Amino acid sequence: MKNDIPVYDISTFEEYKNAGILVSRFGHYSKQYLHLHSAHRHSFYHMVCFTKGSGLQTIDFKNYPVLPGMIYFMTPGQVHSWAFESEVEGYIINFSENYFKSFLYNPLYLENFSFFDEHSGDAVLVLPEQTMTKVVSLFEEILHEGKESRPFDADLVKLLMLNIFIQVSRGLSLKQQPQTNSYNQTLLKSFKKLIETNFIELRFPKQYAELLYITPNHLNALCNDLLGISAGQLIRDRVILEAKRLLINMELSIAEISEKLAFSDPSYFIKFFKKQVDSTPDKFRKQDK
Known part of the structure; x- marks a missing residue:
């Protein structure tokens, strides 16, 4: 490898x-x-x-x-x-x-x-x-x-x-950020931690909701309220970040990166990346050189 x-x-x-x-x-x-x-x-x-x-x-x-x-x-x-x-x-x-x-x-x-x-x-x-x-x-x-x-x-x-x-x-x-529910902040922090260690294997909010002992709707509402994005988007963003980190290694092929990120097929990975980034993995790689 x-x-x-x-x-x-x-x-x-x-x-x-x-x-x-x-x-x-x-x-x-x-x-x-x-x-x-x-x-x-x-x-x-x-x-x-x-x-x-x-x-x-x-x-x-x-x-x-x-x-x-x-x-x-x-x-x-x-x-x-x-x-x-x-x-x-x-x-x-x-x-x-x-x-x-x-x-x-x-x-x-x-x-x-x-x-x-x-x-x-x-x-x-x-x-x-x-x-x-x-x-x-x-x-x-x-x-x-x-x-x-x-x-x-x-x-x-x-x-x-x-x-x-x-x-x-x-x-x-000094920025005087508005007060938010401490329980919700703790829950969001736990969700982010779970994403960090499981984003390759677990891709759906319902899987994380089960680990947090809450409903998928609750998790999604939490992310929308505190971050302005859905729970699913937070997971996808972490997958994309890892994809970008891997793409700057010119020795890794797109197929190898797809495999590392547990996509079933390189073509699916390319479609996923293009939808999220509005660029193909290959174009992103060339732009970042």
Whole structure:
């Protein structure tokens, strides 16, 4: 079986592999790992804050400008690339999925932050000036802790990182999003989790409704109320995202991608993709080159 696009583990960064974390000034990182400018995936969490520079970055086939004051968060499995137009500076932290699990009583704590949900729309942000000042100060403290070995330095780095997450989240709260039923939000989060682990095998809302112990009508109404799309469309969007991730690997044929996504026939996959994207898989692949 041919490999997918490059997937980098935290162990790729040898000097940090034992700690499960990489912390660096972005300019140094960008020059040291030039191959990471091309499309690739991570098996770890990835956070970048830009303080200087311009250009374009692509995260799961959506383009975002590179701007001073911008911070973005990526979860394991997402595809991204950079195309810088000028010298870029800032901060980067990569950390493994298990980095906080032995430190926090609640192993799902990061799920409290909307920017670690790739579907939330909060993963790429331009920070308010006051928040940016606080965040830059915290990044500098983290870099300082890495210069020498001192008691509890690893724990302090985790605390400083959590402080960054909290400061960014507080900045987000200024958007004053309307209050929604917490039960419905929890149910939607559970539905998204189930899609993430089952979208290849389970394609119909009724299958997920059974797992959630609710009716398909309830699930569909929930998605329409909170997201403005149907439950079925949310499932189809996840299938299409994975198809796009696979299509940028030029070594995989359309038939192989169809098989990976459990379509019974390549022609059915092509029809499905064209209906959702308004482009054939082959045209999409050529456009993304």
